[in-house]
Amino acid sequence: MSSQKAAADPTDDDALWRKTTRAALLAARAAMPDQARAQAEARIAAHLDALLPALLAGVQGRVLAGYWPIRAEPDLRDWMHRAAAAFGLELALPVVAAPDQPLIFRPYRAGDPMIAGRWNIAEPAGEAVVTPDIILAPVVGFDGHGYRMGYGGGFYDRTLEAMSPPPQTIGVGFESARLETIHPQPHDLRLDVIVTERGLHHSR
Numbered sequence: 662m663s664s665q666k667a668a669a670d671p672t673d674d675d676a677l678w679r680k681t682t683r684a685a686l687l688a689a690r691a692a693m694p695d696q697a698r699a700q701a702e703a704r705i706a707a708h709l710d711a712l713l714p715a716l717l718a719g720v721q722g723r724v725l726a727g728y729w730p731i732r733a734e735p736d737l738r739d740w741m742h743r744a745a746a747a748f749g750l751e752l753a754l755p756v757v758a759a760p761d762q763p764l765i766f767r768p769y770r771a772g773d774p775m776i777a778g779r780w781n782i783a784e785p786a787g788e789a790v791v792t793p794d795i796i797l798a799p800v801v802g803f804d805g806h807g808y809r810m811g812y813g814g815g816f817y818d819r820t821l822e823a824m825s826p827p828p829q830t831i832g833v834g835f836e837s838a839r840l841e842t843i844h845p846q847p848h849d850l851r852l853d854v855i856v857t858e859r860g861l862h863h864s865r
């Protein structure tokens with residue numbers, strides 16, 4: 662039977678586990694009540710404010726890549742603009758240039774004209790490209806070792822692998838995204854720190 666064969670193959674097992682786990686995490690996140698969400702977002706923003714000064718001391722430039730939230734990701738857009746003003750940062754947003762390729766990042770300021778990109782994610786309409794010094798990566802799932810699970814496109818892994826010097830990486834998510842392990846694959850990279858409403862989780 663093909664189902665027995667699949668169960669005996671650890672690669673298929675892992676892929677199935679990722680698929681079902683991802684779906685469960687996304688459903689839990691979408692079901693989060695508005696008030697709990699708003700409170701958690703405010704806490705995440707406060708933790709990021711506390712984290713940024715130390716991070717900025719360790720990077721050359723001042724470009725922070727955020728993200729335009731989709732599928733009930735924490736909405737940190739207001740925080741991004743406040744942080745840009747407070748810390749003198751340039752903002753950027755990720756853009757899927759092509760499938761199976763690294764993300765590119767476009768400069769972004771409040772009020773910039775946006776267009777709908779791949780998967781209908783809003784992205785800056787301009788053509789300019791920047792290299793971020795710090796990248797906020799939204800997580801679908803994460804574990805205590807700093808591994809991130811995303812939507813399954815492998816975009817952030819591919820992007821980080823291609824960047825030299827490596828940027829500082831901050832995973833962002835709700836505590837409900839925490840897993841014992843994401844069962845990392847060989848290409849999975851660890852983020853420097855993951856921030857949830859409960860605080861900072863440094864990779865170890």
Ligand SMILES: Nc1nc2c(c(=O)[nH]1)N(C=O)[C@@H](CNc1ccc(C(=O)N[C@@H](CCC(=O)O)C(=O)O)cc1)CN2
Nearest residue numbers: 728729730731755756757780782799811812814816817
């Ligand atoms: N807010 C936000 N923006 C982001 C990301 C992100 O995680 N969050 N990305 C981080 O990478 C990139 C977009 N990555 C994405 C990757 C897959 C899907 C997606 O919907 N995939 C389909 C399956 C597609 C397939 O298998 O070919 C799906 O899940 O139904 C969406 C976004 C760039 N922008």
Ligand SMILES: Nc1ncnc2c1ncn2[C@@H]1O[C@H](COP(=O)(O)OP(=O)(O)OP(=O)(O)O)[C@@H](O)[C@H]1O
Nearest residue numbers: 809810811812813814815816817818819822848849
């Ligand atoms: N650095 C890489 N080089 C080549 N392929 C990669 C790389 N990183 C990931 N991939 C491929 O991308 C696919 C999805 O990877 P994975 O499930 O880890 O995505 P993800 O981190 O959840 O997604 P995303 O970062 O887009 O949110 C895998 O099939 C993997 O082989």
